[in-house]
Ligand SMILES: Nc1ncnc2c1ncn2[C@@H]1O[C@H](COP(=O)(O)OP(=O)(O)O)[C@@H](O)[C@H]1O
């Protein structure tokens with residue numbers, strides 16, 4: 203589905219060059235849930251901007267379904283780090299945004315968004331403005347917007363980073379539920395080891411900047427996963443193993 | 449309503465005190481009415497001449513509103529043109545537009561009279577010239593600087609240039625546009641009065657001039673009060689429209 207081949211990226215700051223990504227190679231299969239984990243500032247958001255086509259890699263190639271997409275936008279569905287909901291659009295209008303961009307008539311897009319909102323736990327909030335909702339609910343709207351987006355690959359950039367611990371836990375379970383029902387291809391960026399272990403099929407561990415992949419972990423736990431998964435001895439072992447790397 | 453009293457109370461009280469002190473001072477020191485008429489004398493004059501005042505007010509209001517509307521349309525259209533339709537035009541035109549604001553209106557006005565005569569047109573043009581600039585600058589600000597994260601989002605999911613314009617830049621510029629409209633609404637009354645000094649049959653500006661020539665200071669004061677009140681009213685109308693149109697801004701609670 204998605205393949206990164208020796209992707210490197212540096213930012214130019216005046217005369218200075220800031221190397222951010224150094225030789226990243228990875229792949230994501232269709233229907234797979236892959237987590238990227240790495241310290242803050244190592245270049246995780248930069249990697250998504252490369253895949254999303256906002257930036258062009260300094261070297262290396264990004265392939266999506268056999269097509270080279272270096273610097274091409276429009277190929278992924280995206281949950282940005284800050285939810286970036288549009289304040290002048292209602293909840294349903296925000297959820298319908300990606301569908302509208304893809305060319306669907308507005309009324310039809312809104313209709314689909316309205317049908318989905320109850321399944322996201324947002325029934326009754328169709329006409330509310332996002333800035334009147336709690337952080338967790340805003341994140342659900344942002345997630346639904348990406349879920350309705352027609353692209354197969356969903357990139358989630360620390361979607362729960364700004365939430366408090368309890369809401370975060372609740373949202374992780376919610377995301378797991380939704381994903382286990384719909385099985386889209388997902389790339390999740392996070393700096394929480396537990397989150398990655400709980401949600402993903404596979405984890406790439408990134409180093410400090412300039413980031414390299416220092417380990418790839420295939421997660422053995424069966425689905426559907428439950429909070430009890432987090433108490434398994436293997437879970438705790440893996441957590442410590444990854445923790446030692448960071 | 450209580451909020452309104454809390455906010456408007458103190459300045460209103462201050463004005464009232466000022467008026468009372470003014471009235472008393474004029475009476476005690478027996479100041480000549482052509483120098484400084486008492487507030488009650490001004491009020492009396494306003495009531496006596498209300499039908500004539502209405503004729504002049506209407507003439508001024510007419511050119512102020514036409515000038516403002518023309519300025520708003522030109523300012524708004526120009527902002528979209530410079531931002532979205534043909535950006536290279538911007539490098540060529542923007543300096544000229546800024547230059548146009550540095551030409552003193554007083555110098556330009558007689559020129560407009562030479563070209564367009566003494567009718568409504570040159571006056572409306574003067575007002576429009578004063579009004580379009582704040583609107584243009586404010587609207588451009590909103591069009592040029594949308595939230596970068598929202599812009600990134602739209603680009604990642606493949607939005608076209610025109611989708612970005614209609615979904616992000618245009619709604620983002622609305623609140624800015626209204627700041628510009630409010631500034632211009634205030635200018636437009638002032639502009640109307642100044643433009644009437646070019647020569648006019650009717651209007652508060654011309655009435656003021658005639659009153660000054662015949663030392664009717666009370667009439668000048670009536671005009672000033674009217675102009676201030678109309679400016680405020682105009683501003684209030686725009687603010688009202690803003691609240692109706694920009695419904696997404698979180699309201700202050702408990703109003
Ligand atoms: N546009 C930019 N120009 C220059 N440096 C940048 C830019 N964006 C990010 N950086 C730098 O690149 C590094 C990685 O940023 P980022 O990808 O946002 O990290 P992460 O998402 O892993 O926290 C940081 O040190 C950041 O300061």
Ligand SMILES: [Mg+2]
Nearest residue numbers: 246247248283
């Ligand atoms: Mg980041």
